[in-house]
Amino acid sequence: MSISTPPRTAVPASKLGYLSGIGTVFGLEIRQRVRNRGWYIMLGIWFVVVAAVVGLAALSVGLEEVGPGQMMFELVIAFVLFFGMLIAPALSANSITGDRANGTLAILQNTLLTPGQLLWGKWLASWAASLGFLVVTIPLIGWAMTYGDVYLPAAPVLVGMLAVELGIVCALGVGISALANRTLFAVMVTYLLVALLGLGTLIAYGLSMQLVKVEVQVSEQVWPEEYQSGEFYGTWDEENYTCGTRLYPEQSFATERITWLLAANPFVVVADAVPQAPAPADEQMFNAAGPMGAISEGVRYSQAGPKSQIPCLNGVKSVDPPQAQNPGPLWPLGLGIQLLLAAGILVAGRNKLKTPAGKLASGTRIA
Amino acid sequence: MKTTGMSREIEQHRFFDQGITATGLARSFGSVKAVENIDFHAEPGRVTALIGPNGSGKTTLLLMLASLLRPDAGTIRVNGLDPLAEPRAVRSMLGWMPDTLGFWEALTSREILTTVAALYGIDKARAKVRANELLDVVGLGELADTPARVLSRGQAQRLSMARALINDPAVLLLDEPASGLDPGARVQLRTMVRGLADSGKTVVISSHVLVELDEMADAAVFLSKGKTVRSQSLAEAGAQDRRYTIASLDLAALRAGLESNNLQASYLGNLENRGGSAKLKLPGENRAAQLLGALVGAGIPITAFAPSSGLLEETYLSLEDEMP
Numbered sequence: 089m090s091i092s093t094p095p096r097t098a099v100p101a102s103k104l105g106y107l108s109g110i111g112t113v114f115g116l117e118i119r120q121r122v123r124n125r126g127w128y129i130m131l132g133i134w135f136v137v138v139a140a141v142v143g144l145a146a147l148s149v150g151l152e153e154v155g156p157g158q159m160m161f162e163l164v165i166a167f168v169l170f171f172g173m174l175i176a177p178a179l180s181a182n183s184i185t186g187d188r189a190n191g192t193l194a195i196l197q198n199t200l201l202t203p204g205q206l207l208w209g210k211w212l213a214s215w216a217a218s219l220g221f222l223v224v225t226i227p228l229i230g231w232a233m234t235y236g237d238v239y240l241p242a243a244p245v246l247v248g249m250l251a252v253e254l255g256i257v258c259a260l261g262v263g264i265s266a267l268a269n270r271t272l273f274a275v276m277v278t279y280l281l282v283a284l285l286g287l288g289t290l291i292a293y294g295l296s297m298q299l300v301k302v303e304v305q306v307s308e309q310v311w312p313e314e315y316q317s318g319e320f321y322g323t324w325d326e327e328n329y330t331c332g333t334r335l336y337p338e339q340s341f342a343t344e345r346i347t348w349l350l351a352a353n354p355f356v357v358v359a360d361a362v363p364q365a366p367a368p369a370d371e372q373m374f375n376a377a378g379p380m381g382a383i384s385e386g387v388r389y390s391q392a393g394p395k396s397q398i399p400c401l402n403g404v405k406s407v408d409p410p411q412a413q414n415p416g417p418l419w420p421l422g423l424g425i426q427l428l429l430a431a432g433i434l435v436a437g438r439n440k441l442k443t444p445a446g447k448l449a450s451g452t453r454i455a
Numbered sequence: 456m457k458t459t460g461m462s463r464e465i466e467q468h469r470f471f472d473q474g475i476t477a478t479g480l481a482r483s484f485g486s487v488k489a490v491e492n493i494d495f496h497a498e499p500g501r502v503t504a505l506i507g508p509n510g511s512g513k514t515t516l517l518l519m520l521a522s523l524l525r526p527d528a529g530t531i532r533v534n535g536l537d538p539l540a541e542p543r544a545v546r547s548m549l550g551w552m553p554d555t556l557g558f559w560e561a562l563t564s565r566e567i568l569t570t571v572a573a574l575y576g577i578d579k580a581r582a583k584v585r586a587n588e589l590l591d592v593v594g595l596g597e598l599a600d601t602p603a604r605v606l607s608r609g610q611a612q613r614l615s616m617a618r619a620l621i622n623d624p625a626v627l628l629l630d631e632p633a634s635g636l637d638p639g640a641r642v643q644l645r646t647m648v649r650g651l652a653d654s655g656k657t658v659v660i661s662s663h664v665l666v667e668l669d670e671m672a673d674a675a676v677f678l679s680k681g682k683t684v685r686s687q688s689l690a691e692a693g694a695q696d697r698r699y700t701i702a703s704l705d706l707a708a709l710r711a712g713l714e715s716n717n718l719q720a721s722y723l724g725n726l727e728n729r730g731g732s733a734k735l736k737l738p739g740e741n742r743a744a745q746l747l748g749a750l751v752g753a754g755i756p757i758t759a760f761a762p763s764s765g766l767l768e769e770t771y772l773s774l775e776d777e778m779p
């Protein structure tokens with residue numbers, strides 16, 4: 089403090105544009121993250137782990153007839169999604185509690201910034217940070233592409249939906265961060281919510297099985313004569329059967345009634361949104377090569393209900409694959425549920441950030 | 456002609472509304488009544504000191520004035536605006552320096568200032584100039600590009616001051632700005648705060664260092680247990696009863712001199728010689744000057760004649776005496 093007179097630059101009364109406020113908060117957050125060495129270390133470890141898994145997949149799947157590209161690609165996506173669900177809460181749930189603990193939140197609130205701008209900026213920044221984990225896997229995706237068997241129309245959708253899911257988890261994290269007082273608590277609650285979506289939906293689905301137990305009328309599968317004889321050396325065609333006429337009751341599960349429980353599962357949302365590769369000409373080839381394809385197919389079977397579980401329902405031969413009776417995609421419902429959840433939490437968080445602050449959580453100070 | 460009449464009316468209205476006025480403020484946190492009943496006024500162009508013991512509600516009051524905390528009762532006007540109704544309009548002309556020093560540690564001092572400037576809607580070029588100026592003013596020019604993480608407490612305090620000034624606020628709220636500053640920096644802070652007030656800004660400053668406030672404050676508001684216990688100007692403070700210490704080489708002569716002036720005092724003799732000192736209360740500075748003249752005129756060897764404490768300290772201590 090060497091000059092005794094105050095500075096004289098005239099600073100006119102100014103307005104803060106909505107986008108420019110968001111941009112400033114975004115820049116502030118990103119600069120802090122980019123300067124954090126821990127983030128680079130995490131990215132490095134992350135790349136090594138994903139590369140190792142994908143490499144192993146390339147080795148083992150490559151031994152068979154099927155090209156490993158699709159498998160590797162879907163593995164990368166599944167990996168980024170799975171670990172993204174673990175990393176994104178850690179990246180987002182400290183964004184406001186951290187400022188609160190540092191005493192910097194009040195400084196932000198004392199400027200022309202609105203709570204909405206603050207949340208947008210923080211969310212975008214944490215989303216960008218978690219997308220970093222997707223970006224470093226681009227070389228691996230490129231590697232998978234070199235095998236030439238990746239179903240191309242599905243690739244951008246997979247990557248896009250993955251990015252959307254990461255964005256939703258970040259939104260949950262930022263919203264909870266605005267509501268919570270301690271970072272640890274915010275991270276934990278975000279993990280619980282992510283677990284609710286990822287595992288809770290599965291558990292709910294599994295437990296509701298009992299509720300949709302139904303008794304259906306089935307009949308015998310009748311296989312062609314030559315399959316029965318001892319010396320059959322041709323290819324066994326699983327579809328080559330007819331249904332007997334005598335019906336008898338059997339237990340089955342009307343899974344089509346509870347498949348919606350799976351809708352909000354992030355894996356289901358991503359897998360279900362992806363266009364299906366056309367059934368390969370070669371009947372032998374399993375068309376759902378990777379984990380995402382398998383999930384998608386599983387959901388479609390579940391949507392079809394007993395029709396897909398029982399070869400001869402009511403004496404009628406089942407149609408496979410079950411897409412034939414298209415029940416409509418599941419992911420819009422799932423994405424809708426997730427968006428509603430995130431939006432609800434963000435709106436609550438925004439109210440918590442409004443100043444002048446009314447009620448404060450006990451044991452917290454503004455400054 | 457009608458319009459000019461109108462605008463003059465508005466101008467007048469504005470003029471009377473300048474500064475900060477708060478009436479009947481109350482705010483509690485759960486069962487803790489942090490602020491029970493505070494009336495507060497700070498005029499533009501003056502430094503108003505906020506004085507009170509720890510936990511008396513100074514920070515809480517400043518938070519309410521800074522539009523961050525909603526009072527449970529009472530009204531606030533900052534330059535005529537209500538922070539509850541128009542928080543953003545108030546913030547654009549308000550600078551607040553919190554008593555906690557929080558910064559984005561990975562950013563440099565310069566970046567912190569330009570970021571906050573951007574959040575006030577100041578464009579990039581002007582923000583840069585402004586940040587440079589302020590960094591020089593607070594003496595952080597050389598540390599402008601080191602991360603805030605490494606700043607010492609005093610340096611962080613200066614940065615916080617610069618941040619509060621970034622939007623050239625008309626109203627400045629400083630919560631214990633002097634804590635952590637070295638003596639030289641305190642003197643500079645004092646000149647700076649005076650300069651800001653003299654340029655027409657409303658400055659509110661809370662501090663425990665009362666001697667320092669004596670030299671920069673124009674008025675003082677005393678808080679205790681969440682209530683305003685006294686508001687006075689420094690001129691009023693100067694006119695009140697004040698304790699003085701008088702030292703002499705000859706205690707017996709001093710005692711005789713004071714008794715001949717009909718003054719009660721407590722005496723303390725030195726062990727090694729005949730000298731000693733007397734403590735007594737005097738009503739105002741005129742009486743003090745008169746007494747000093749009389750004592751010196753009577754040939755008493757006076758070595759020191761000074762107030763025992765600062766002006767504001769005097770009020771503070773007298774208030775503590777009054778407290779149950």
Ligand SMILES: Nc1ncnc2c1ncn2[C@@H]1O[C@H](COP(=O)(O)OP(=O)(O)OP(=O)(O)O)[C@@H](O)[C@H]1O
Pocket residue numbers: 448450451452453454484485487488489490507508509510511512513514515516554
């Ligand atoms: N958020 C809060 N929750 C609960 N109690 C609070 C909160 N903020 C302040 N208090 C209480 O309100 C009272 C006034 O606090 P405040 O911080 O305003 O005091 P202060 O005058 O600034 O003290 P100091 O001189 O120590 O800075 C204290 O008793 C404090 O414990």
Ligand SMILES: [Mg+2]
Pocket residue numbers: 513514515554630
């Ligand atoms: Mg305080």
